[in-house]
Amino acid sequence: MSRRRELLEFAVLGLLHESPMHGYELRKRLNTALGAFRALSYGSLYPCLRELVGKGWIFEASGEQTGLGSGIAELAVGSRRARIVYELTADGKEHFQDLAESAGPASWDDEEFDVHFAFFARTQAEVRLRILEGRRSRLEERLANIRTASVRNRERLDLYTTALQRHGEESAEREVRWLEELISAERRGITGTTGTTGTTGTTGITHNEPLA
Amino acid sequence: MSRRRELLEFAVLGLLHESPMHGYELRKRLNTALGAFRALSYGSLYPCLRELVGKGWIFEASGEQTGLGSGIAELAVGSRRARIVYELTADGKEHFQDLAESAGPASWDDEEFDVHFAFFARTQAEVRLRILEGRRSRLEERLANIRTASVRNRERLDLYTTALQRHGEESAEREVRWLEELISAERRGITGTTGTTGTTGTTGITHNEPLA
DNA sequence: GTTAGCATGTAAGGAGTTACATGATTTT
DNA sequence: AAAATCATGTAACTCCTTACATGCTAAC
Numbered sequence: 001m002s003r004r005r006e007l008l009e010f011a012v013l014g015l016l017h018e019s020p021m022h023g024y025e026l027r028k029r030l031n032t033a034l035g036a037f038r039a040l041s042y043g044s045l046y047p048c049l050r051e052l053v054g055k056g057w058i059f060e061a062s063g064e065q066t067g068l069g070s071g072i073a074e075l076a077v078g079s080r081r082a083r084i085v086y087e088l089t090a091d092g093k094e095h096f097q098d099l100a101e102s103a104g105p106a107s108w109d110d111e112e113f114d115v116h117f118a119f120f121a122r123t124q125a126e127v128r129l130r131i132l133e134g135r136r137s138r139l140e141e142r143l144a145n146i147r148t149a150s151v152r153n154r155e156r157l158d159l160y161t162t163a164l165q166r167h168g169e170e171s172a173e174r175e176v177r178w179l180e181e182l183i184s185a186e187r188r189g190i191t192g193t194t195g196t197t198g199t200t201g202t203t204g205i206t207h208n209e210p211l212a
Numbered sequence: 213m214s215r216r217r218e219l220l221e222f223a224v225l226g227l228l229h230e231s232p233m234h235g236y237e238l239r240k241r242l243n244t245a246l247g248a249f250r251a252l253s254y255g256s257l258y259p260c261l262r263e264l265v266g267k268g269w270i271f272e273a274s275g276e277q278t279g280l281g282s283g284i285a286e287l288a289v290g291s292r293r294a295r296i297v298y299e300l301t302a303d304g305k306e307h308f309q310d311l312a313e314s315a316g317p318a319s320w321d322d323e324e325f326d327v328h329f330a331f332f333a334r335t336q337a338e339v340r341l342r343i344l345e346g347r348r349s350r351l352e353e354r355l356a357n358i359r360t361a362s363v364r365n366r367e368r369l370d371l372y373t374t375a376l377q378r379h380g381e382e383s384a385e386r387e388v389r390w391l392e393e394l395i396s397a398e399r400r401g402i403t404g405t406t407g408t409t410g411t412t413g414t415t416g417i418t419h420n421e422p423l424a
Numbered sequence: 425g426t427t428a429g430c431a432t433g434t435a436a437g438g439a440g441t442t443a444c445a446t447g448a449t450t451t452t
Numbered sequence: 453a454a455a456a457t458c459a460t461g462t463a464a465c466t467c468c469t470t471a472c473a474t475g476c477t478a479a480c
Binding site: 040 | 466467468469470471
C-alpha cells in the first residue's frame with residue numbers, strides 16, 4: 001500500500017474521530033482542511049472507505065440527519081438519498097492512536113507533516129515535540145541547500161530565478177521560526193500557542209483552499 | 213497526455229533552453245530547482261525524453277565532456293559511460309516559446325506557476341504580468357475562504373488547528389504582497405526586482421530542496 | 425423548469441513510482 | 453577494497469484521475 005494511501009486512511013480515521021460523517025462530507029473536509037488532499041476524487045475515497053470497513057476500523061451507521069431517526073443504515077426512508085454515515089470502531093480508534101503516535105522521518109515531509117499536525121490535539125505531547133523538531137531540521141537542511149546554492153551561483157542567475165530563490169529562502173526561515181515558537185510552547189507545557197506571530201509557507205497550508 | 217506530463221515536457225524544454233544536458237543532470241535540476249518535480253524518477257524522465265526526441269523538439273548530441281571531442285553521439289569512446297546529451301532543436305525552441313506564452317487558469321496553480329515563473333526570463337513581459345495577476349487573484353480567493361472559515365468556526369477549533377489556519381493565512385498574505393511587488397515592478401517596466409522584501413510560502417519553493 | 429449542489433458509486437485508462445539490472449568512476 | 457555517485461534504462465505494479473451513471477433537492 002502506497003504511502004499516500006496510508007496517509008489518506010490516517011486522515012479519514014482522524015476526521016471520523018472528531019465526528020461521524022458520510023463520504024461526501026468527508027471528501028469536502030479532506031479537500032479543504034488538509035492540504036494533502038486537495039483534489040481527492042471519489043474514485044479514491046470510496047474504495048478507501050470500503051477497505052477501512054473491511055479492516056474493521058470503521059462501520060456504516062445510519063443516516064440520522066433529516067427526518068425520522070430510523071436507526072438502521074442504507075436507506076433514509078423519508079427524505080434525501082441514503083447517506084451512509086461512517087463511524088469509528090474501537091479498533092479504529094486504537095489504530096488511529098498508533099498511527100498518530102508513530103512518527104518517523106516520513107512525517108517530516110510536507111504532506112505527512114500537515115496531516116500529523118492536524119491531529120495534534122489527539123497526539124501525545126512527547127510525539128508532538130518529536131514531529132515538530134523533525135520538521136524543523138528538515139527545513140533547516142533545505143535552507144542550507146538554498147544558501148550554498150545561492151553562493152555557488154553568484155550572478156549566474158537571472159533576476160527572476162534569484163527572486164524565486166529569495167522567496168523560498170525567506171519562506172523557509174519563517175516556517176522555522178513558527179516551528180520554534182510551537183516547540184518552545186510545547187516545552188513549557190503550554191499548549192496555548194496563542195500568539196503565533198511569525199508564520200510561513202510550507203506547512204503546505206497556503207496550498208489549501210481552507211474550509212469552504 | 214496528463215497535465216503533469218505536459219508540465220514536465222515544458223520544464224525539460226526550458227532547462228535545455230539554457231544549455232544542453234544529459235538525463236541524469238536534467239533530473240537533478242528538476243528535483244532541486246523546480247518545486248514541482250522533487251522526487252521525479254528516471255522511469256518518468258527517460259520516457260519523456262524519448263517522446264520529446266520523437267516529436268522532434270530535442271535531439272541527442274554527443275558527450276563532449278571528458279576526453280576527445282568525438283562529435284558523434286552514443287558512446288564517448290575514451291572515458292565514462294556514454295552520456296547522452298540532449299539539445300533543443302529549432303522546433304523545440306519554438307514550441308517552448310508557445311508554451312511559455314500560453315497562460316491560462318491552469319497556470320495559476322501552484323506547480324504550474326512555479327515552472328512558468330522559473331522561465332520568466334524567456335517569457336514576454338505581457339504574459340508575465342498576466343500570470344502574476346492570475347496567481348494573485350487565485351491566492352486572494354484562498355484568503356477569502358480561509359477568512360470566512362475562521363469566522364464560521366469561532367471557538368469550535370482546537371489550538372493546533374487554529375495555529376495551522378493562522379499560519380496558512382499569513383503565508384498567503386505574504387505571498388500576495390510578494391506578487392504585488394513583482395507586479396508593480398513589471399508595470400514600471402523595471403525587471404529589477406532587487407528588493408523582494410516581503411516574501412512567502414506558496415511559490416512552492418519552500419517545498420524544494422534547492423540546487424544541491 | 426432548469427441549473428447547481430447533494431450523494432454514492434464504477435470502469436477504464438493512463439501515468440508514474442518502485443525495484444531491478446548494469447557498469448564505470450571517484451572517493452573514502 | 454568498498455562504498456558512493458555517476459549514468460541509463462526497463463517492467464511491473466499500483467494507484468489515481470477522469471468520465472460516466474444515477475437520482476434527489478434546493479434555489480433561481
